[in-house]
Amino acid sequence: MEWEGRAEILLVAADWRSRTLLLAELQEAGYDVVALPSLEVALAALAGGRLSPALVILDTQGDPDASPRRIGQLVNLLEEDVPLVLIVGVYDARTLASLRERVALWLSRPLRVGDVLTAMRRIGFPPPRKVGGPPGL
Numbered sequence: 001m002e003w004e005g006r007a008e009i010l011l012v013a014a015d016w017r018s019r020t021l022l023l024a025e026l027q028e029a030g031y032d033v034v035a036l037p038s039l040e041v042a043l044a045a046l047a048g049g050r051l052s053p054a055l056v057i058l059d060t061q062g063d064p065d066a067s068p069r070r071i072g073q074l075v076n077l078l079e080e081d082v083p084l085v086l087i088v089g090v091y092d093a094r095t096l097a098s099l100r101e102r103v104a105l106w107l108s109r110p111l112r113v114g115d116v117l118t119a120m121r122r123i124g125f126p127p128p129r130k131v132g133g134p135p136g137l
Helices: 016-028 039-047 068-077 093-102 115-122
Strands: 008-013 032-036 055-059 084-088 105-108
Touching (some): 016 032, 032 039, 039 055, 039 068, 055 068, 068 084, 068 093, 084 093, 093 105, 105 115
Parallel strands (some): 008 055, 084 105
């Protein structure tokens, strides 16, 4: 997989707490992240060509649009080499099970800090490049 030239991670999480925590974790690790509040907004942004992410993380918790059909639409909008990390709660696992083979990684709730970054490493997503910074660091 070629990750060169794409700096964005698209984070989609309807639950504001999950979105805030995941965004903070990814930004703290040094990634450039665009966070959106719903699958509906993400689908519109991707279909309109406003985003070209290198990785998509979708947390289905609390998102009424997070159905197999709508997540399938998301997968279809992504370029072939753009992985989707799907975060699924216990109650959604059965409903979304048909998507397991279409996503790069399936993470089950509850999550611990670091689980998403570990998952990204498992699929070979590169660490962020350190640009600039104070001398000597």
